[in-house]
Amino acid sequence: MGGKTQVRLIDENGLRHDGRRFDELRPIRMQVGVLANATGSALVEYGRTKVLAAVYGPREPFQKYMVLPDRAILRVRYHMAPFSTTERKSPAPSRREIELSKVIREALEDIVLLTEYPRTVIDVFVEVLQADGGTRVAGVTAASLALADAGIPLRGLVAGVAVGKINGVLVLDLDEVEDSMGEADMPIAGAPDLGLITLFQLNGVLTEEEVEKGLSMAWSAIEKIVAMEKEVLRSKFEAVGEEA
C-alpha cells in the first residue's frame, strides 16, 4: 500500500474535495419499509454513508424487570457492520458505539409518544452498512423514518446533519476525509415542526459566532432533510397502483 496522500480540502474556487460548495449537502437517498420482518424500517444514504434502521415494538421486553410503569422504554443500538469501514471493524460493541446509541436515543426520545405504551419497549436498531462520515446523524434520520414507518406516534420527524470546520471555513455535511482532517465537527439533529434541537455535539474548537453560523447552516439543512423524509413517507402511499 502506498503512503498517505494529502487531499486538498478546499480548492482555489472555494469548492470542497468532492466538488461541493461549503453549504452543500451530499446526495441524500431514502427508502422506507425495506425489511419485511421489522415493524418499521428505513435505509438512508448521505453520499457514500449508508445506514439501515429497523424498529420493533412496542412490545413487552424479555427482561420484565426493566419496564417503566408510566411509559415505554426506547432502546437504541447503533452498530457499525464489520464491512462498513475500509479496515475490518470488530463486530463487538465499542465504547464509541455505546455512546452513540445513547446519543441517538436521546435525539429521538423527545419526539416519540412513549407515555402511550407504558410497560413496553421500542427497539431501534441502527446498523451502519457503509461509513463515510456523518453516520450518527444519518442514523438519527433513518431511525426517525423507521419509527414513522412502524406507526409509532411521533410529535414530528427528526433529521440530523453535521457542520464542521476545514481550513478555517465552516462546511456542511462532512464526509470521512473532511471529518478526519478538519478542525471541528458539530453533529446536530432536530425536529423543525417542533422547533426542537434534539442532538448537539461539538468535537474540536469553534468560536461563539462560528457555532451560531454553523447552527443556522445545519438548521436549514435539517429542514430540507425532513422535507425529504415527508416526501418519502407520502410517496409510499401515493404510489399505490403504479407499475414498478
Place this chain on the structure above:
Amino acid sequence: MARELHGSIVVPGERLGSKVEGKHPYTLDMGGVKVATVIGLLSKRDDKNVFINLKGVYMPEVGHIVIGLVESIAITSWQVDINSPYQAVLPAHDFLGRPFNPATDDLSRYLKPGDYIKAKIVLFDKTRNPVLSVQGDGLGRIVSGFIVDVSPSKIPRVIGRKRSMINMIEEKTGCTLFPAVNGRVHIECPNKELEMIVIMALKLIEAEAHTIGLTERVAKFIEEERARRGV
C-alpha cells in the same frame, strides 16, 4: 398510473387544522391545532374533515372481540398473543366454565401453543395485561379455517361501509370472514383455491385501503382469479 386517493396523505408532525376529527394518539392537540402523529389520510366525510390513520399499533379495549394465538401455558391460565404490545391472559376457569384445579386438570388437553381463539377483552387498563374471556356466542377455540394477518388500521376497510366489502367478498367466494379489530381475519372457505383468492383479496385491500374504487377493484380481482383458476 397511481390510484386516486380518498384524500391527502399526511405524515407525522404535519398540522391538520383545528376542526379535524381524529383518534388519540394518532392526532395531538398542540395549541388548538390538531397535528398528525402517524401517517394517515386527511379526507372529507359528511362535511367533516377526518383524519384516518394508515399505520398504528393495536391497543386493546374492554369489549373488543379479538383473535388470539395461544403462546404458552401457565399454571392457571394461557398466555395469548393478541397482536398488541401487551400479552393477554385467558384464565382456565373462564375457558372451562367451571372451577379449576391445577392438580387434576391438564391445561394442554384444552388449548395448546399455536391454537387460535376468538375471545373478548374483559379487563384492561394499561397497568396490567388484558384479560380475555371466551364466555359468549361464537367465542372459543377456532377449529377450522385460516387466519390472515392484516394491519389493524386496515380492518375498518376490510369491513367497508355498512359491511359492503365483507359482504361482497362473502357473496363472490362463498367463504365466511370474521375480521377482528386486532388485525386478524378468520376465513372459512369451501376449498383451498377460494381460500387463496380471499387471502390475496385481503392483501390487496391492505395495500390499497386509502384509494378510491377499491370495492369494485377487489370484486373484479376475485372474478378474474376465479376464472383463471377455474373455481
